Amino acid sequence: METVGRIAGVSQVTVSRALNDPKKVSAKTLQRIQDAIELTGYVPNMVAGALASRRSKLIAALVPSITNVIYADLMQNFINVIRGSGYHVLMAETGFSQDEEQAVVSTMLSRRPDGILLTGIHHSAGCKRMLLGAGIPVIEVWDTTENPLDVCIGFSHIKAGEEMARYAAGKGYQQALIVSAGDERALRRKDSFASQFKQMTGNPPIEVLYEAGATIERGRNGLSTGLEKGFRNGIIMCSSDLLAHGILIEAQARGLRVPQDMAVLGFGNQDFSPFTLPALTTVEVNRANLGRRAAEALVARIENEPLPTKSIDVGFEIIERAST
Amino acid sequence: METVGRIAGVSQVTVSRALNDPKKVSAKTLQRIQDAIELTGYVPNMVAGALASRRSKLIAALVPSITNVIYADLMQNFINVIRGSGYHVLMAETGFSQDEEQAVVSTMLSRRPDGILLTGIHHSAGCKRMLLGAGIPVIEVWDTTENPLDVCIGFSHIKAGEEMARYAAGKGYQQALIVSAGDERALRRKDSFASQFKQMTGNPPIEVLYEAGATIERGRNGLSTGLEKGFRNGIIMCSSDLLAHGILIEAQARGLRVPQDMAVLGFGNQDFSPFTLPALTTVEVNRANLGRRAAEALVARIENEPLPTKSIDVGFEIIERAST
DNA sequence: TTGTAGGCGTTATCAT
């Protein structure tokens, strides 16, 4: 900046102003400064800027897994919106573990991010304490609660599970098989589905659970295991479209007809879901919208703009297709 | 640090040393310092550290799209390895455009990253100039070349295309349909496949190209379009397993048998590929390995450790399954 | 093993 200023015939401070608040600088000096920047190939140093201004223009974003489309979609939109506001994103994985999350939060805070995005509403006590101590806006995504750390945006997994059960029972299915991944939110949907389905039909669902994430392989295996456990007719409730797709494939491999022999209900409305055979009935959550609104809300909090509510419910919607 | 030092009865510098190079501090003062840190809840400020040391411990990583499993897998492993070495990752998307890439590089450089990961080996002149000017290690992934900006790691797309053609012709297929996404590397594979296939069989492949990325939907559509263009028997070469999966589904929907009526050859060996009906023949590139080695190579370059070669070829392998 | 001094490249505050 010093050098740029010298070439433009102004002081270093004026260069700083030209960059951060151009209208405070006269038109002609602004031009000279821009020429000097061009000439020197000057690149601003945001590290120094962050130290001096105490605003890093950095956002930390923690998601369980970036290979999971659910979170990748979210991050894609989050990052792109946030970049439009001049922020950069530090991304890290937490792998569905609260301890891991706490460790990651701890190292991230040393970057002095202006805000932080967390997945879910359950965090370790140590994690909450550190966040509170940092005094920065926090947005929790993919869930809702009355008492967010700061702001949360998502939908009610309990309601989603119930709604799926009402749909299933309403379509007349009397038996259910649940095939679910082991993450905490999927399990909450499973539990509310199970209790609602049992209440409406009198029959508790058979359950096949996986510790790890959803894959087509586990979906295929899930149907096999479900059949071994005695499931025959009815509806299969999956914690994700990927599992559901695997189930469709396994059903086909076994010569079982969907939905005549068994119906399949996915979750997530992934981009392939309208194009499976048969097309998949699923629950849609607008992930792009979620990512965008999360970014907007977080920036609003950081820049002290008013936010109408601390808890944003983006809802969900059952999309009926041929698999049920 | 000042405060922590005061409580521990040492100066600020000693606290800094205790954190960065504990063995330079005596055991008992180290203990007092750790106690003081515990007591005060001190969180180091890496922004200040970066400014003073001129090492940000930040790596910028630019990929075309994080929702594409190909890049998500790569980044997952890259980030996790790099985190083990004390670095954080600034991630951004470039969307397959050189202009976009240049814009992103420009803003990223103001963070003074210690190193940068780029996808591919084709970059705008301005981008290259900025990178050279920054004087930081650069790793280019997913491709190889004799003249990387700094270090590259990947495989030869031309060889991959040729190998696929040799495999296809070797299996006796006389006609080929290519269904490909529009990214630059996929197109290079397509071209070398086409010329090699034509050379071996005398028949130029029919081509169906998409500007946008690979999806199951485009795969289904790709087969339909290919049939309209007159493709009947032979092999379908896809630029990704996702397209191939779509083709398998469309074939099934039309009552076409794979591989009897037509064979399908994917690319990428995604986790679902062994579990499609029929299981997919594809080309495997070890993406986890690629991400890890990219991280290791970049850290080695940053920390001035010797690197045996500037151009690392991780190769690829055709995995034969039931679809061919 | 520990401490002192100076500087990293900005922004904020106050003058002019």
Place this chain on the structure above:
DNA sequence: ATGATAACGCCTACAA
């Protein structure tokens, strides 16, 4: 509209 000066919180000499 522009400039001088003092932080920002740490690290790198160098000295003790």
